[in-house]
Amino acid sequence: MHLLILAQPLPPRSLETLGVFLEERTVQTPYGQAGPFALRQKQNAPGLWILPYFGGPNRTDPRATLWAAKTLGVQRILAWDSVIGLDHALQRGDVILPRDYIDWTKHQPTTFFEKTGAGYISQVPPFCPDISAAIDRHLPKAKPVIYLGGEGPRRETAAEARMFQQWGAQVRGLNLVPETYLAKELELCFAAIGVVAALGADRPHAPGQGQVREADQNILDALPAILADISQPPTCGCDHLQQGPVQRGVLAPDWRTWG
Ligand SMILES: [Zn+2]
Secondary structure: OOOEEEOOOOHHHHHHHEEEEEEEEEEOOEEEEEEEEEEEEEEOOOOOEEEEOOOOOOOOOHHHHHHHHOOOOOOEEEEEEEEEEOOOOOOOOOOEEEEEEEOOOOOOOOOOOOOOOOOOOOOOOOOOOOHHHHHHHHOOOOEOOOOOOOOOOOOOOOHHHHHHHHOOOOOEEOOOHHHHHHHHHOOOOEEEEEEEEEEEEOOOOOOOOOOHHHHHHHHHHHHHHHHOOOOOOOOOOOOOOOOOOOOOOOOOOOOOOOO
């Protein structure tokens, strides 16, 4: 079972290419309610849960989202984000493939290990290599970037945009951090694709000329092939915790026995 986290608003009809709508579900978790998740399925293909997802300070606790995914039997998560292009080489409508991230969020706490104090989970690789490779195969023009995970609702200042670039960040977005490392804590695959929808605050405003819509269509066209390409059992190792003092089977709280 896959999950598509959709942080880019799309007309609902455009999702028909991902399969027939089967059901909608909200999930209760120790971190609040998550969803509704919509299940779609194509013939002879695994089911795909789709979760509309937009960053903001009042949104669901990201832990509820990941916990719900685990409860729904999801192993592999693909997030589709809308990002700000910090790197001056990026233009509106460019498709990006995050290969590493910087956490510039201030949520507390953002771990499933808050009660045990355990953790120190390796972030190498930062995103699931299997899913990232599938994206690269079917969207070869996607540019590998370093993603700065920030918080809304305000935009960055021009001074912050320059600082983020000095750190090596090429795009800024609101929907992949802490989600990517929460996925690791629950032994789930997580990778993402993004569309540059605006330019950093230190750059002149670029009026839209349909580039973002065109990029969205290219991603929609490639999505069925990407999802089919990651339907095999994972070989990436994301399904068990990496290194560190935390060993497999001591996840706390234990999602397997909750509720
Ligand atoms: Zn993986």
